[in-house]
Amino acid sequence: MKSIYKKYFLLLLIIICILFYYIFIVNHRPVEIVAIHQDENYSFVLVKNFPxxxxxxxxxxxxxxxxxxxQYGIPLPAPYGGFSIVFFSISKGYKEKGKYDRLCFIDMKPPKNCIDKEKIFSVxxxxxxxxxxxxxxxxxxxxxNNKIKKVN
Incomplete structure (x- = not known):
């Protein structure tokens, strides 16, 4: 019977370690802004370690x-006041256009001026x-009342 308790204790310890890692390490890393690209009232923010x-x-x-x-002059609203900021993960760096679903930036010289579309957040x-x-x-x-509500 004791070996069963040891296995459950070890499993519980592993679960606690994973939760600790997620809550205190992964979720509290500082966000790194790698680059910002602007296209009229659209801002594209490339980040690492986003929540x-x-x-x-x-x-x-x-x-x-x-x-x-x-620091970055964003958002840059359109004359009518609207704006859009899209945050993308840049964990894999800039790529060449080649792949079908990549976002390429006109303010950079090719060939490595594109990213994989890993959209993680937008405002x-x-x-x-x-x-x-x-x-x-x-x-x-x-x-x-400062509560976050899902929009239907």
Missing amino acids: ISKSNKIAWWIENKDSLAR TYSKNRGTIFTVSSGEYKIES
């Missing part, structure tokens, strides 16, 4: 939007909808 959860992505944006404006603003946050699970908005 994983929806709420941490939105919290990161709220905490860093003023410094992004100061858009329009007068009709307000500020919308898009993640893989859908669109979200911050309500007046």
Whole structure:
């Protein structure tokens, strides 16, 4: 019987270590902004170590939007006020155009001026909808009570 308890204890210890790693290491790494590309009122931000959860992505944006404006001049709204900022993972670096689903930047010289489209987060603003946050699970908005609500 003791060997069964040892196996369960070891399994529990491994699970706790994985959770610790995720919560305290992966989710709290500083975000690294590698590059920003601008195309009119669209900003493309290439990042490493972006938060994983929806709420941490939105919290990161709220905490860093003023410094992004100061340091990088984004967002750059259109004359009507709308803007779009899309965050892409750049973990694999710039690539040549070759592959079908790559985003290429006109402000860089080819051949290595493209990235794989690993979209991880976006922030858009329009007068009709307000500020919308898009993640893989859908669109979200911050309500007046500071609660995050899914947009239908």
